[in-house]
Amino acid sequence: MSDSTRREFFERAGQAVCLTTLVGAAGLVVRRSWALDAWAIDPNRCVNIRLGVNGPQSVCQKCAETCVLSLSAVRAVNDHSQCGRCCICPAYFDVQSTVGPDGLPSKKLCPRDAIVRQPIGEVDPYDPLNNYYEYLIDEEKCNGCGRCVMECKDPAGLGSIRLEVRYDLCLRCNRCSIAEECPETALQRCGADPQPRSPLVSAHA
Ligand code: SF4
Ligand code: SF4
Ligand code: SF4
Known part of the structure; x- marks a missing residue:
């Protein structure tokens, strides 16, 4: 191998090593920011939970509307340890709608029909208000x-339903667009290793 060919060989080898090191460092930065940048909703700050005269006049939908994902990474979750399992759940039924022949409101509240109602035990048709549902x-x-x-x-x-950022869906944007729009600064960083969702229960759990 001539001197110039040898020099060229070592120059190329050096460039390859530098490139590999840079790619590795970039990967570390990405992994590190992933580990650090989880977002979570403080449920006590979300305006939709607020009661009485301090409560909102209309629902805040910014979690649904401003996430960069087409289907927001924020979802509702029902904490079953707090749920009353009511026969007429005001989150399931549109309680303003007319009452049907079964004595229940005729319309559902959720515009996406995302709440599933399942009876607990046997349903007594003669005493509907004493039946319970999940x-x-x-x-x-x-x-x-x-x-x-x-x-x-x-x-x-009973306040058992709240909104949560789903850690498995969220992109952990450096600047969360919901956090920037939230009127109550309810979205905050929550550390490198957020706790698994618990006792969150969904229809697909
Ligand atoms: S943007 Fe803030 S106040 Fe509005 S629903 Fe989301 S967490 Fe609640
Ligand atoms: S379950 Fe329905 S009403 Fe509740 S947050 Fe989800 S889409 Fe909205
Ligand atoms: S960090 Fe990004 S993906 Fe996650 S909730 Fe905020 S806007 Fe949506």
């Missing part, structure tokens, strides 16, 4: 619009 969120339909969250609180609901 309410599950279909996470493949829910877009986090917040309507059910707003309705599931006093006087008719």
Whole structure:
């Protein structure tokens, strides 16, 4: 091998090593930012949970509308340890709608039909208000619009439904577009290793 060919060989080898090192470093940065940049909703700050005169006049839908994903990474979840399993759930039924022949509101609240109602035990048709139901969120339909969250609180609901950023769906954007729009700064960084969702239950759990 001539001197010039040898020099060329070593120059190319050096460039390859540099490129490999740069790619590796970039990968580390990406992995590190992934580890650091999880976002979470503080449920106590979300305006849709607020009660009474301080509560909102209309539902805040920014979680559904401003996420960079076409189907928001924010979904509703029902904490079953808090749920009353009510026969007439104000998050499931549109309680303003006319009452049907079965004595129940004729329309559902969720615009995406994302809430599943399942009876617990045997249904007594002669005593409908003493029947109990499990309410599950279909996470493949829910877009986090917040309507059910707003309705599931006093006087008719117990506040068991809340909005959550789904860690498995969220892109962990450096600047979360929802965080920038949220009127209550409810979206905040939550550390490198957020706790798994619990006791969140969905129709696909
Ligand atoms: S943007 Fe903020 S206030 Fe609005 S629904 Fe989301 S968390 Fe709640
Ligand atoms: S947040 Fe909206 S889309 Fe999701 S279950 Fe509640 S009402 Fe339906
Ligand atoms: S960080 Fe990005 S993907 Fe995650 S909730 Fe915010 S806007 Fe959506």
